[in-house]
Amino acid sequence: MSTPERLIESTRELLWERGYVGTSPKAVLERAGAGQGSMYHHFKGKPDLALAAIRRTAEEMRTTAEGVLGGPGTPYERIEAYLLRERDVLRGCPVGRLTMDPEVVADDALRAPVDETLGWLRARLAGIVEEGKERGEFAPSVNGEEIAAAVVATVQGGYVLARASGSPAAFDAGVRGLLALLAPRDR
Amino acid sequence: MSTPERLIESTRELLWERGYVGTSPKAVLERAGAGQGSMYHHFKGKPDLALAAIRRTAEEMRTTAEGVLGGPGTPYERIEAYLLRERDVLRGCPVGRLTMDPEVVADDALRAPVDETLGWLRARLAGIVEEGKERGEFAPSVNGEEIAAAVVATVQGGYVLARASGSPAAFDAGVRGLLALLAPRDR
DNA sequence: GTCTATACGAAGATAGAC
DNA sequence: GTCTATCTTCGTATAGAC
Numbered sequence: 254m255s256t257p258e259r260l261i262e263s264t265r266e267l268l269w270e271r272g273y274v275g276t277s278p279k280a281v282l283e284r285a286g287a288g289q290g291s292m293y294h295h296f297k298g299k300p301d302l303a304l305a306a307i308r309r310t311a312e313e314m315r316t317t318a319e320g321v322l323g324g325p326g327t328p329y330e331r332i333e334a335y336l337l338r339e340r341d342v343l344r345g346c347p348v349g350r351l352t353m354d355p356e357v358v359a360d361d362a363l364r365a366p367v368d369e370t371l372g373w374l375r376a377r378l379a380g381i382v383e384e385g386k387e388r389g390e391f392a393p394s395v396n397g398e399e400i401a402a403a404v405v406a407t408v409q410g411g412y413v414l415a416r417a418s419g420s421p422a423a424f425d426a427g428v429r430g431l432l433a434l435l436a437p438r439d440r
Numbered sequence: 441m442s443t444p445e446r447l448i449e450s451t452r453e454l455l456w457e458r459g460y461v462g463t464s465p466k467a468v469l470e471r472a473g474a475g476q477g478s479m480y481h482h483f484k485g486k487p488d489l490a491l492a493a494i495r496r497t498a499e500e501m502r503t504t505a506e507g508v509l510g511g512p513g514t515p516y517e518r519i520e521a522y523l524l525r526e527r528d529v530l531r532g533c534p535v536g537r538l539t540m541d542p543e544v545v546a547d548d549a550l551r552a553p554v555d556e557t558l559g560w561l562r563a564r565l566a567g568i569v570e571e572g573k574e575r576g577e578f579a580p581s582v583n584g585e586e587i588a589a590a591v592v593a594t595v596q597g598g599y600v601l602a603r604a605s606g607s608p609a610a611f612d613a614g615v616r617g618l619l620a621l622l623a624p625r626d627r
Numbered sequence: 628g629t630c631t632a633t634a635c636g637a638a639g640a641t642a643g644a645c
Numbered sequence: 646g647t648c649t650a651t652c653t654t655c656g657t658a659t660a661g662a663c
Contacts, residue, residue: 256646271542274462277638289640290647299639345540352603353532353540355458364604371604399617402601406614409600410593416539417551417558427593430586434621443628464656476658477629486657 257295259285264306269347273303273354273363304363310347311366315373322377328385329437332378332404336428342421345412375401390437400435407431444482446472451493456534460490460541460550491550497534498553502560509564515572516624519565519591523615529608532599562588577624587622594618 254262263284267276278299282292296302321335348370357363378401385391391400407427414423441449450471454463465486469479483489508522535557544550565588572578578587594614601610 349600402614403617406597407593410597413536413596427589430590
């Protein structure tokens with residue numbers, strides 16, 4: 254792997270583990286096995302490197318989600334598959350995590366990929382819910398965008414509960430609760 | 441306000457804004473208008489001061505939540521009141537936020553108040569859901585603990601969505617979606 | 628109790644040699 | 646492209662004067 258690649262990958266790992274504020278160039282360099290000069294040759298500085306890392310992580314998250322949401326099954330089944338998909342729960346979401354970083358939220362360039370990814374996910378889920386309404390799987394009274402927001406929020410908040418308790422159980426409980434409420438009745 | 445009080449309050453603000461990793465003793469001292477010596481006289485160091493701040497924030501959160509959850513109304517109405525209560529959405533949750541801090545999660549003493557508070561909230565909500573089942577407001581098939589986890593997760597995740605988009609709208613959407621799913625039918 | 632002085636490594640970046 | 650200085654400020658803490 255090339256040096257810029259290693260720098261980006263190391264940054265992605267550290268951003269996930271420690272966030273933007275908690276990630277120092279020094280730590281990135283050590284993990285990547287590179288020297289100071291390399292980093293400042295390929296990137297303008299910490300924000301520039303972080304931006305490259307965040308963009309890649311955001312794209313990866315979209316790809317993973319689409320793999321499940323675009324799969325087979327009824328709308329409910331695809332949402333269920335998304336919620337039940339295997340996750341490293343205690344590590345949390347590498348994208349959502351960044352919203353707790355004041356320097357990411359304050360910087361439009363850094364926040365943009367985060368916003369776009371979660372926005373895309375919400376819109377994608379909203380469309381699936383609307384599809385489910387047309388098929389009679391969901392009640393006509395439900396609002397696709399609201400359900401989509403609740404689904405994404407349950408996942409993001411599930412990570413919070415899991416990390417607080419040190420166990421994935423709370424994440425699973427929240428997902429099961431939401432799925433129970435969402436399940437098509439009378440079948 | 442006494443010096444230790446000012447130190448704790450300043451720390452609470454900074455932990456909320458910037459998290460544990462992003463909060464330096466120096467910043468706390470400036471905000472509190474105190475000198476280095478004062479802080480190390482009253483507290484053993486940064487973790488000790490942070491613990492005092494986190495404990496107070498956790499207690500405050502429990503008090504606020506109990507004010508709504510212990511209020512009047514049917515179980516559904518009390519859960520609704522909790523979800524719709526006024527919040528400074530873009531600031532996020534001062535307790536839940538700490539779960540994204542690796543140094544908090546890694547330190548049992550710092551994590552304990554976070555875990556206890558969210559655990560208490562889940563149990564409190566679970567009891568209310570069970571009460572609603574007894575009254576026939578919720579279906580007997582729903583699981584109180586699961587619904588409670590979904591409710592808390594929706595709130596915690598709602599903050600993530602709001603901060604990502606820079607607007608409270610996503611938080612509100614998620615809450616409305618969950619309430620629509622939770623609403624008693626046929627009445 | 629509070630202050631200043633001092634310490635030492637880390638954060639973030641630049642300069643210039645190779 | 647990569648490396649090793651070098652720089653300045655910050656982070657965290659101790660020592661000791663007042």
